[in-house]
Amino acid sequence: MSVNPELQGRVFPPVAPYLVGREKVREFSRAVFATNPINHDPEAARAAGHHDVVAPPTFAVVVQEATLAQLLAEPDGGIDFTRVVHGDQRFSYTRPIIAGDELTATLAVTSIKSLGGHSMVTAESTIVDAAGAHVVTAISTLVVRGDE
Amino acid sequence: MIPVVTALTVGDVVAEASFALTRDSLVRYAGASGDFNPIHYRDDVAQSVGLSGVLAHGMLTMGLAVQPVVDWAGDPARVVDYQVRFTRPVFVDAAAGATVAVVAKVGAVDPEALIARIDLTVTFNGATVLGKAQARVNLA
Numbered sequence: 001m002s003v004n005p006e007l008q009g010r011v012f013p014p015v016a017p018y019l020v021g022r023e024k025v026r027e028f029s030r031a032v033f034a035t036n037p038i039n040h041d042p043e044a045a046r047a048a049g050h051h052d053v054v055a056p057p058t059f060a061v062v063v064q065e066a067t068l069a070q071l072l073a074e075p076d077g078g079i080d081f082t083r084v085v086h087g088d089q090r091f092s093y094t095r096p097i098i099a100g101d102e103l104t105a106t107l108a109v110t111s112i113k114s115l116g117g118h119s120m121v122t123a124e125s126t127i128v129d130a131a132g133a134h135v136v137t138a139i140s141t142l143v144v145r146g147d148e
Numbered sequence: 149m150i151p152v153v154t155a156l157t158v159g160d161v162v163a164e165a166s167f168a169l170t171r172d173s174l175v176r177y178a179g180a181s182g183d184f185n186p187i188h189y190r191d192d193v194a195q196s197v198g199l200s201g202v203l204a205h206g207m208l209t210m211g212l213a214v215q216p217v218v219d220w221a222g223d224p225a226r227v228v229d230y231q232v233r234f235t236r237p238v239f240v241d242a243a244a245g246a247t248v249a250v251v252a253k254v255g256a257v258d259p260e261a262l263i264a265r266i267d268l269t270v271t272f273n274g275a276t277v278l279g280k281a282q283a284r285v286n287l288a
Binding site: 024027028030031032033034035036038039048050054055056057058061062065082085086087088089090091092093095096139 | 167173176177179180181182183197206207208210211212214215218219222223224225227228229230231232233234280283
């Protein structure tokens, strides 16, 4: 089975909102060796002008994850999870993720390319806050290895 | 102290750091991120897909590599854009672990937008593991 080229341009329904917890931000920060007090200490975050702790730049992947699960589960997608390698990743922020945010992610498949028997699937997850304002777009390129 | 954008020159090293990863680090990242792919904690599963052993999550390498930039900029909120390409695995030996080294240099400066592009060289065992690793930092 190979990747369905008709996935290109497909927009998925938004996933369930993700509530960003302060302790989750701290836990994720510890896991990525983020030691800045603004990641851990609400007082330090407030002193820097944020209303609570700020998530590390790659935290958006936690919110994005449910959208990639949608893509991999798409019945006609033809993406075999066991053949997927993470190729590229990008996060483009309008504003940082702060503890207390309720975030909703919507996935769109922006590109599917074939390269040497492999497929390159670019998936863009647009993440907005409870007011609908843009927070971050997370873009992943997945490399799906072809049949050997 | 916020770095002054006009004082930056392309090629300046703004931060350097090295990170000692162990299997514990991978388990911690798995729990924090929700990525429980067993190739990041089981050698037998990693070997069954042709790898020499357990490797770090690419997203862990991406996540730690930007931290020297965050500390230089003074606030994680200043990193407004961050991208990498995953080019080589970081194998984490069960006993010896793995050391990932990061050098952050000024790649470009936009003095009007007050944005600096910081380019990261991220290496493990002397070879780069991330390509086109770039963080855009708002220094306004």
